[in-house]
Amino acid sequence: MGVLEEEIISERNSARSSEAVSRLDSLSRYLNTGLACIAGCSLMLMVLTVVGNAVAREISAPYAGTTEIVGWLAAVTTAFGLGYTQINKGYVDIEALVEKFPQVVQSTLKSLMLFVSAVFFGLVSWQVCIYAINVAENGNLSETIGITFYPLIFLVALGFAGLTLALLVDFLKQVTGGEGK
Numbered sequence: 001m002g003v004l005e006e007e008i009i010s011e012r013n014s015a016r017s018s019e020a021v022s023r024l025d026s027l028s029r030y031l032n033t034g035l036a037c038i039a040g041c042s043l044m045l046m047v048l049t050v051v052g053n054a055v056a057r058e059i060s061a062p063y064a065g066t067t068e069i070v071g072w073l074a075a076v077t078t079a080f081g082l083g084y085t086q087i088n089k090g091y092v093d094i095e096a097l098v099e100k101f102p103q104v105v106q107s108t109l110k111s112l113m114l115f116v117s118a119v120f121f122g123l124v125s126w127q128v129c130i131y132a133i134n135v136a137e138n139g140n141l142s143e144t145i146g147i148t149f150y151p152l153i154f155l156v157a158l159g160f161a162g163l164t165l166a167l168l169v170d171f172l173k174q175v176t177g178g179e180g181k
Contacts, residue, residue, distance in 0.1 A: 021172045028165045032083035035162050039080035046073040065145035072152045079159025086166040107174070114171035118164055125160035128153060 053066040085091055098106055132153035142149050 017176055021169065021176055024165070024172065025169045028083065028162075028169045029087060032087055032162045032166055035080040035159060036084035039077045039084075042073045042077040042080065046070050046077065049073070065142070068142050068144050072149065076152060076155050076159070079156040080162070082159055083162030083166040086163055086170070111171060111174045114167055114174055118167035118171055121160050121167060122164040125157045125164055128157035128160060132157060 049066060049069050053062045056062050098109055101109070132150045135153060136148070136150040139148075140150070141147060
């Protein structure tokens with residue numbers, strides 16, 4: 001096989017991997033933007049629940065389960081916002097030490113951290129799913145309201161899965177030289 005043929009094959013493989021990363025990126029953006037919209041609605045429900053409870057307290061008596069409901073909504077709000085925050089780089093990135101290294105070392109460290117983070121949060125999502133299954137099998141109910149809450153635990157796992165996907169896409173962009181490097 002000649003050098004020209006090897007270059008053509010290499011370019012085709014590069015184009016295919018770039019297209020795959022682009023599709024994964026689109027999926028990640030779509031999923032995490034949707035989850036962020038739900039997180040915003042959850043935040044509004046949290047506010048309405050707290051305000052409604054305060055008004056009810058002044059008029060007659062507060063309604064039961066406000067703390068549980070607000071806690072669940074807070075968990076969903078937080079988990080559903082993680083992937084969107086990763087995509088939009090809305091986190092604090094401390095580079096004081098890393099920026100002193102050569103560019104190759106910086107790039108390698110960033111790739112390593114993205115990979116390790118993706119694996120870690122993938123494991124978190126998996127373990128939260130296992131926990132939700134255990135809660136469902138045990139028939140656990142919330143203490144105050146007495147309703148099943150394992151579906152909310154699955155939602156938290158979904159939020160971590162969205163973060164995992166966003167981290168995986170960032171890792172693939174980093175190692176393939178894609179945008180956002």
